[in-house]
Amino acid sequence: MTTGIDRRTALAATLTAGAMLAVQGCATAQQPAAVASSRGYQPQPLPFDPKMIPGLSERLLVSHHDNNYVGAVSRLGAIEAQVAQLDPAAPGFMYNGLKREELLAMNSMILHELYFASLGKGGGRPGASLATQIEKDFGSQQKWRDQFAAMGKALGGGSGWVLLIWSPRAGKLVNQWAADHTMTIADGRGLIALDMYEHAYHMDFGAKAAVYVDAYMGALDWANADTEFAKATAA
Numbered sequence: 320m321t322t323g324i325d326r327r328t329a330l331a332a333t334l335t336a337g338a339m340l341a342v343q344g345c346a347t348a349q350q351p352a353a354v355a356s357s358r359g360y361q362p363q364p365l366p367f368d369p370k371m372i373p374g375l376s377e378r379l380l381v382s383h384h385d386n387n388y389v390g391a392v393s394r395l396g397a398i399e400a401q402v403a404q405l406d407p408a409a410p411g412f413m414y415n416g417l418k419r420e421e422l423l424a425m426n427s428m429i430l431h432e433l434y435f436a437s438l439g440k441g442g443g444r445p446g447a448s449l450a451t452q453i454e455k456d457f458g459s460q461q462k463w464r465d466q467f468a469a470m471g472k473a474l475g476g477g478s479g480w481v482l483l484i485w486s487p488r489a490g491k492l493v494n495q496w497a498a499d500h501t502m503t504i505a506d507g508r509g510l511i512a513l514d515m516y517e518h519a520y521h522m523d524f525g526a527k528a529a530v531y532v533d534a535y536m537g538a539l540d541w542a543n544a545d546t547e548f549a550k551a552t553a554a
């Protein structure tokens with residue numbers, strides 16, 4: 320099984336601290352973001368009943384949440400503790416390594432919270448404001464959907480993320496490809512996340528990643544995206 324740990328790359332340095340804050344701020348709308356405390360970050364529970372998601376099994380969703388997401392949150396707290404104890408005179412590779420792992424774990428936490436917030440009973444549509452922007456930037460809701468699903472299927476056999484992002488700089492929505500947790504548009508605000516790591520589907524679908532993408536698209540929920548889009552474009 321491919322995991323975030325397996326997929327570690329040297330790409331971590333590509334994401335600025337500002338981008339991290341931008342993404343972190345939009346991880347969830349229906350639930351408070353995971354908060355840091357003296358005891359570390361607290362994982363959030365699944366924002367839905369895992370028995371109620373069409374096309375994705377309870378076993379898959381609970382495993383994904385408990386093993387991959389909670390694992391990342393736990394790892395993040397442990398890494399931050401290590402960073403806090405690091406001697407300022409420690410070799411540069413120790414800072415590079417720990418800070419890279421911190422970025423991977425933090426974005427894994429944030430993107431998984433956005434992924435789970437993107438799932439529901441399916442069948443809904445974005446609210447009027449987000450729907451208008453999608454039609455402006457993609458031509459139609461169907462064209463957005465076709466591109467987003469095609470990008471997910473193109474990642475089958477590999478791993479990564481497909482994200483619907485709002486870019487304030489570009490002033491438009493972008494369907495973004497990401498090969499691992501650390502590659503997000505620098506000023507981006509995540510609205511929808513599709514997890515294409517094998518742990519997100521192998522238990523239910525084996526190697527049939529395209530069937531998983533179709534199931535995900537069937538369970539897509541727009542409530543969180545509407546809330547985040549309204550916040551992102553309010554200024």
Ligand SMILES: [Fe+2]
Pocket residue numbers: 383387431514516518519
């Ligand atoms: Fe995942």
